[in-house]
Amino acid sequence: MVNSISINAGGGAIGSYGADAYYSGGQSASSKTLVDAKGVYYPANQEVYQTERYGTFSYTFLDLTPKAIHTVKLHFNEHFWDSVDKRKFNAAINGTQVLWNYDIFSQAGGINKAIAEEFVVTSDTGGQIVVNFTPGAADQPTVSGFEINQSTRPHNNMLLGCFPGYANINDIESWLGKKHAVQVMFTSWDPNSKEQAFTTMNHIWDSGSVPVVTWEVFTDDKNRYAPANIDALIANGSHDSYLNDWADTMKSFLAGAGGVYGDADDRRVYLRFAHEMNGDWYPWSASYKDSQNTPTDYINMWQHVWTVFKNKGIDSNHLQWLWTPMNTDVGNPLHKAESYWPGDAYVDWVGIDAYNWGTGQSWSNWTPPVALLDDMINRLSGYGKAIAIPEWGTTSDNYGSNNVGAKGQWIVEMFDYLSVKPQIKMLCYFNIEKETDWAIFGGDRGDSTYTIGSTVHQVYSIYKARVGADYIIPGNNSPQQITDAQFKGL
Secondary structure (H helix, E strand, C coil): CECEEEEECCCCCECCEECCCCEEEEEEEECCCCCECCCCCCCCCHHHHCEEEEEEEEEEECCECCCCEEEEEEEEECCCCCCCCCCEEEEEECCEEEEEEECHHHHHCCCCEEEEEEEEEECCCCCCEEEEEEEEEECCCEECEEEEEECCCCCCCEEEEEECCCCCHHHHHHHHCCCCCEEEEEEECCHHHHHHHHHHHHHHHHCCCEEEEEEECCCECCCCECCCCHHHHHHCCCCHHHHHHHHHHHHHHHCCCCCCCCCCCCCCEEEEECCCCCCCCCCCCCCCCCCCCCHHHHHHHHHHHHHHHHHCCCCCCCEEEEECCECCCCCCCCCCHHHHCCCHHHCCEEECEEEECCCCCCCCCCCCHHHHHHHHHHHHHHHCCEEEEEEEEECCECCCCECHHHHHHHHHHHHHHHCCCCCEEEEEEECCECCCECCCECCCCCCEEEEECCEEEEECHHHHHHHCCCCEECCCCCCCCCCHHHHCCC
8 A cells, every 4th residue: 555646647757756557548748837836735746737647537546545635736827728618627536526627727727837726536446546537617627736645644633713894794604614713803093083983993893803903094084094103102101191091991801891801701802903014005114105104113013002001911812913914025125024013922823814816907817816915925924823814805817707616716725725724713704795796695696695684695605615624713701702822823
């Protein structure tokens, strides 16, 4: 018996990949064009993506341990077609379909760009895994390589979260059949926003979730405005009257309905303060237009706010500080996320916001999850903190059309990619039709519908299927919603 098999489909042996074998049907072909493999987590050798088996064919992998869990990783590259909808095919593993009208160009983001799909399967009683490729809506199937490994695939026990947008959280949870451990909300530095902020926190807590409070440093929320030197002003104490009042109200919220901080009905909060600072769209960023802030001002601001809360006696058992840059650094001048790091003592969690904008913007491309997140995850993992994805989403805008199939497949890839990243402990979908059709519940599009009363909601069934996995942790309906370890990302 063997524990692993790696094959270069359509080609000879290269590196750890054996020559093409185990196949029935199809034809082989090759190309000498270099392939961009940045979109693959642990890519194959370059030569693997330059070969293929195409047509209608199958692979029967033998001599594996019977009835054992295996990961099956399929490597793809579209080297022929230079637009979407030219190649769409299906694939099944041991009789279960895993790809539906799969479009390599669409999912990888272009021609000669590698992509891989990974699945967890169980070998049959004879120790076989059979992969069948059949035509879909266009042209013929193709595959460039296989990796099969016996394993007990690790999962991260990620907290389930979302920003519900305009949807009712109870309706979303009715559809999912699962409660959210955390819910993302937004509020500002504007004193006029304070009452609504704590009302929302109460609603979230009463619904059975821990609030993830995104505290945006807008002094005028209506006009989305803050002074050009807002970071320095907060750091030097100019806003301490407001800040102390807000921190006192937070401590009262954390004390729970009984009003006694430190007893059994206490509450919890994640405080996501001044997020996405490494971009150029928020006034607390040093890269914002006409900004007078520097990364040092940001650090001083963060540490000052943290110290005010600390001096109130608000501890990490009640409030976790969530520092959240964007997945990529943006701006001129460019300031990397690390330049805004407040220091180990001042941060409990690291967050990364990430979106696949598709091809709907002049500056955007359809981007696989690994290409979207891998660089920033690798960079920030060095801080040794649990990592959250407090905002993530994907459009269906895929090369000139709204492709709900492509969006659904991207969601699958996101869960598969993050599920083997042990530092990722929280995952919150951004469920709102804002700049584009981000929503997976109640938006403009979906791959199916869910009816509540007389209202028919567009939904993405693949999201529900992936959220249903046991490593996606819901709220536990205890007095504090989640365990101490889960709250701290341990």
